[in-house]
Amino acid sequence: MYRILFACLFIAAFSSAAKAQSVTGILQDANDNSPVPNATIKLASADSSSRVFSSVSNNKGSFTFINVPAGNYTFTATSIGYATVAKMISVDANTNNLGVIAIAKGAKTLQAVIVNGAPPPVKQNNDTLDYAASQFKVNPDATSEDLIKKMPGITVDKSGTVTAQGETVKKVTVDGRDFFGDDATATLRNLPAEIIDKIQVFDKLSDQAQLTGFDDGNTTKAINIVTKKDMRTGNFGRVFAGYGTDNRYSGGGNVSFFNNARRISLVGLVNNVNQQNFSSQDLLGITSSGNRGGGGRRGGGGGGNFRGGDQSNFTVGQQNGISKTNAFGINYSDAWGKNIDVTGSYFFNNSNTSNNQALNQQNIITKDSSNYYDENTISDNKNYNNRANVRLTYRIDSSNSILVTSSLNFQNNNSINFVHGVNYSDVNKQNIISLTDNDINSNFHGNNLSNLVLFRHAFSKRGRSISLGISNSSSDKVGDNYLTAVNTYYKSTTVTDSLRQLSNQQNHNNKYSFNLVYTEPVGKRGQLQVNYNPSFSNNNADQETFNYDDGSAKYSLLDTSLSNKFNNTYNTQNTGITFRRGDRDNMIAAGVSYQYSELKSDQVFPQVSHIDNSYSNILGNVFSRFKLSSKSNLRIIYRGSVSAPSVTQLQNVINNSNQFFYSTGNPDLQQQYTHNIITRYNYTNSVKGQSFFANIFFQTINNYVANATYTASKDSALSRTITLFKGSQISKPVNLNGYISARSFFTFGLPIKFLKSNLNWNAGIGYAKQPGLINDVSNISNSYNYNFGAVLSSNISEYVDFNLSYSGNINTVKNTLQPTLNNNYFTQSAGISANLLTKRGLFFNNDLSNEYYKGLAGGYNTNYWLWNIAVGQKFLKNQVGELKLSVFDLLKQNKSITRNVTESYIQDVQNQVLQQYFMLTFTYKLKTFGKGKPNNTQEDHEFRRFGGPGGPPFGGGGHGGPSL
Template sequence: MPKISTLLLFLISCTTGTFAQSGVIKGLLLDAANRAPVRSASVIIYLAKDSTKKEIKSTLTDAAGNFEISGLANNSFLIEVSSIGYQQLIRPVKVTGSLKNLGVLLFTKQRKDLSVVTIISTAPPVAQKGDTTQYSASQYKVNPDATTEDLIKKMPGITVDKDGTVTAHGEQVKKVTIDGKDFFGDDASAALKNLPSEVVDKIQVFDRLSDQAQLTGFDDGNSVKAINVVTKSGIKNGQFGRLYGGYGTDDRYAAGGNMSFFNDNRRISVVGNFNNINQQNFGSQDLLGVTTSGGGRSGGRGGNTDNFSVGQSPGISKTNAFGINYSNILAKKLTITGSYFFNNSHNTNESIVNTETFSNPKNLFSTQNTHAITNNNNHRINMRLEYKIDSSNSLFIIPNINFQNYSSGAVTNLQNFYGANDSLNSSINKNNATRQGYNIRNNIMFRHSFAKKGRTLSFGLNMNYAKNDGNSITDARYQFYNNGFITDSLQQQLYETNTNGHTIGGNIAYTEPIGKNGQLKIDYTPSVQKNNADQQTFSFDGQKYSNFDSSLSNRFYNTITTNNAGINYRLSKSKDEQLSFGANFQNAQLESQRVFPIVSSVNQFFSNILPNAMWRKKFSASSNIRLFYRASTNFPSVNQLQDVVNLSNPLRVSAGNPDLKQSYTHLLSARYTFINSKTSRSLFANVFLQTAGDYISNAIYIAQQDTVIQQGIKLRKGSQLIKPVNLNGYKSLRTFLTYSMPVKPLKTVINLNAGFTYARLPGLINYHSTITNNYVYNTGLVLASNISEYVDFNISYNASFNNASILSFTSSTNNYVNQTAGLQLNLLDKKGWFIKNDITGQSYTGLSAGLNQHFWLWNAAIGKKFLKKQAGELKLSVFDLLKQNQSIVRTVTGAYIEDAQSQVLQQYFMLTFTYSLRNFGVAAKSSNGDLRERDGMSAPGMRGRNPSF
């Protein structure tokens, strides 16, 4: 704490010097013809005596035409105002005091010869607007049928993985909006994959504050990396989309499409996706905690989840998905957005999982082969209502309802051994499971703004109810090897596991201006979370599962009560220079009660001070820096606390731990951004440092002989008991750097990236502490073409060097290298013929035996566009032309290293027909009959050029 206080005092002293310049220029920009506000006009300040016109400060006018530039010393300046379609306005200004109000400035539109429509692109490819990085879509050329996802792949600092995960400036994008409005809730992939690139005007990348933080203006640390897609003004009234259908060899098929109907503020979008070729245009949500990303390690999985796992699950999936999104502004005061989405997936997977668990006297190895079939159904309903009661009062209501049904059947062969001739046990396990659950959330917020600017009062109420019920039937045969003897064991059991819980929380926050540039926030947040978990186990009696086993059954209640109060101060001369700091005091009570089979309780009390600080400074028009620090706590889930033993797999037994404590985390991040709009060069650098006390991890106990772990429950020799525990010593460091510049002779943009990740992962094996130090070095480059819509290519290379150093009973190292090279080449001629190639080379070295791979995945297509305006397309495509497709994932933890190989699609051919609709309205005619540009869209015949909006 003393070090933190010293740092804050240092930052305050530095920033106070920065804010010593107190001159302010403000004004109102109106259209000279109709007195309408002119929004997003550029306002730049120069020194009057500087003939080079070096920019001192700049800003944009807001929606009402207002602008304000602060932090100016007393001097004579020139103010330059410009916007597309208007004559440039230059005016001398002399600053002699704290405020210079220019009043109303009238902006005159440019005259132009309407006999010829000339559209000139002046927008820079990338620019920094405050804390937002803005990309001009017109400066990046893609094929006419490209999606927004294809478009952003060409933008510096943004990458899209093969599984659809979008990373911007080193952070995963969690939220995508269209013109500031939600699109299918929090599903970041839905908009990018289903919105055509030709309707995009700008891409904005920023840190989106939480809803509560947006009310107060104070960053509460819950911000996420977000992308806002700004559409062209001409599509405010139009219809666009595409429909497709295809059939191929091996009965492969794909059908679906998307349609959008825009009528001013009312927007309706419909999307559908039906295929058996692993196409997933949406994030898959997992409420029940039943889906995995690769590995097959059972036991120790904690709690229900409510997250999106982007991309396709391992294996081969058949998907049926449908969704509709609606947004509108009603009565000028009520904005409403809502969506419904249904997703059904049928997945088949055959996997091999090799695991090395750190142990004494020697490490334990296991090989697991699984054939699994799963069915998963999701229903998602999202809604957001924003009601501006009047100029001082606003109301927000944000409900969300999710349903999930899941069933699975799997056959697993598992072998555990110390060496080739030192087997411990093996099993054949047949398991059938069903789960169903739902999650209902609602967040209500109200804000009142007082007459004094900066003085606000806001209230929030959030409610959440979740239910997760299911059962599983295990029919398994086990063999245990002991000094040449083999012991057989048969297990036939039914497990019924039901959990439910609800949370009620509130928030009240008051902000008060302090001086000219300061603001104080006082807030209080209470919350009560109640969870119930009930597991019942029944053995097979020869006809049905009716023998109740009380030793493997448990009923458990958990209540978490928190009271959090804090005070924060923000010093803000402008959006370009801000400093905020504060602290919250949190009191928490964790009550755990077991009511069956033996009554017991655990009550824990925690009191913590949670400091936070943020500093952001714009050094120039090209560069800025942001530092952020936050302390937080994380509570264990009810499944981690429930002390029931799960014997569904006697070789890997799991149990909860009611003595778990909350973890305490420190997070420090730094971000530097440099963007030169004139040269189109950019640099993004990020550093993330995290430490955690009482880190929640899994302890593993490997039985050296048959051991009774609980009354009536025996752990056989070689079997593992997995149990969550609190461990100290977790640390992680992640850095990311990307540099972008144009290669004009090639009409190409090059993106260079590099990164380093370090993780210190504590573990506990047989009551002995282990430490895994994992070092990952990343490097890569991307060459993205910017030639024309007829020639489109992306060349990429990425290498990841992973070095894991394990300090357990003995020291060992494990090195692993993953290299990926890619080429996407699309060629199109003016008659509509096209050729597409997507080639990916993958190389794995350093994995467990049999999983080192070197392969190429080559997908290719040839086709023809036809019909009016080339609205129709017929395409013949081949997947995996070389028949080499593979899928391998490595997982490193503090207790084990795991390699997993999953089933993948093999070669198939497909013929697909696509019909595209582009109806953006007909261009208006001038009095002399010539076609004019309307609503920012180009006149017919202008396709392929770079319009500016």
């Protein structure tokens, strides 16, 4: 009863009778698409009733069931010479055409000898790629992350970021359900590979698009993990503890309790060796604030860059610096009866990171001059994250449904930075312009709340529906920043300038939006969608800066030149129409929308000003999908969009946290207009085990928010209290046209049978044209990237697992203002890993990689090896215990090298990293599985129930991923 009361807090009851209807489809040969006649086809009810409907396909392969009530059914098709097709389907007011169903040639039975073919490694299933987990061999203790690394077209970097077919994976679900919210890292690093049946990669529709079933191409890359049916009831996990040299320690574990639909998972981690099994949301922008001693608000994008070494700047995985981590998480999902599903999770994450960073930077000043900047930063950063989310779906009846999602995040950050920087006028760094010593102490906290309620009603006419989405989000950022600086300027006479100040900052953002969508069928294969989407956002930014008063020994002297109170609103009215024609195999949708936007900015302190801009835009969208053959398909997507500048980009208050690199906002910024084109081609040959993926991404931006940078040739007054000394710099965001970004991704996978291994080749080309202003002169940075690589992964057995990998990057940067700074640099990474295990439990792990950099600034070019080794023994009954001795960075060569290239500077950065340590670790494995009691929430069709890739979660009848 309490569950129904809980659900009623979010929903209003609607009801309508479920009507019986006809269900049709076509059965075709999977190899040549020829019709399969005289096949026996059945629909068996998946609920407690025993309803069974039978049909026989005609000469064209067509079949029909009549008077089928709404509900969940097991569909089976059998024919002589073919394998049996079995899948779960949902029948409702919008589902009466199952489309084309492929049936493969079956194994022959001779004299009681059954020949069963192994499933293909990769299979194209409409819009979804299905990877059979059994065809990719990993060790018994492997995680989901270890498994998907072996699959063609999927890569996982050392930070835990997953890329599939050239796109970052934004969502990972388990059996169609959220698992640890949107945290892909937590899912992949805590779910064992042994429970996985297959991996599905697909383009996930938005929640509202899933409701309407209208696929308009507005998708995100997602992965769904399908578990083995016999492992959906039981308990599994592991706990571990280790201690090593230099007081290194690591402990934690995970445990999951699966009981059909009800699933509870607990994860925890404590260590001081930079390990992280969660992603950590950065609400405050602390970890992405840039490299210039904590200062430098950049207006535009980052240009060409690469990150090398075993470390990265992501908030998970092997981070820059040396980090202590304390983390805990819990995930819960369940089916409250037949109509209500709920998932929720909570995370706590605390990290304490110490770092020593060295930076070398060349700044473009004019067409024939530059200056040079070296910086060393010693930092200590304490970060606390709490986040919770919940998702509830209620299928009121076959025609009405409600989805409610909510998330709440908190972050608290305390950081201390000691910055020493030197400005030089010459490349040999003999002539010092100025030097600075900054102490920066910051304490910030913030929160982020978002909610979404979606209601959908499906009419009795197939394809006719109406849905309403209401969402709101709010965020707060509040904190203090203490700055103590001593600057020395070398001129005809040496000038020393000191500064002590306190800045109080408050930012508040609030947004409400509504989305009303109506769909109407047009003819047999067409559908029309009309939408209306208004949104209203309000942003407030308040900064007060006080100088230190020696007389009162307090920060009491208000500096109006560094203080600002700023309000910004951005309201839009968007209405559009889209027409779609086709079926699952061949479809095209084209639409146009009109958007009226108002961007208003009000400064109330220190001066009063008002800016009121309005825009009228026509936005187009096209989405097409073509089935070129039974093995290949092509998708082309175009979308136009507009976006407003952020309140921090608009607020014209000076950031002086590094007095050599000031930055400020620009209240005159206009909104950006973006054009995106995506082309995807997929080819899979299930018989030969081959796969080929090609993706091309192209983007242009009008009114691109770029940077205008000015370097002082002589001392200049910026305000009453701020002087821009010779050689120092100030930047602000401006709107410029001409931004272009294009990149491609190609990968080809095939089995190497004589090695019992899989070989995956990949390559790509990237180009970025980034405009900027340097001392009021236009500069265009053209960046070119050529990348290529290969991975050979073993598929021998769970006892022998190895990987050979290579990746290379050629980067070329050309500037129109100063061609002498045109730059070429090259990076490559090669590695070999091997995990060997005997049946008696003795194992050996080896991971050796080489990182090579060429073309960077002096002292940053490097060639080093990172070698990790472990040896251990499994023991106890069923080998559930394990004792392992490991060494990280055996050769003491680990490094972190980063290059960042923009239109105004070239920057090389080296960070402190974790180096050699030995550790002894004990691990205990938990594993208990039972058959359980099958029910309608346990089978594959539960993907649909929980909004998974099997289609709309509430019977929208559209596309969205695999058909199970």
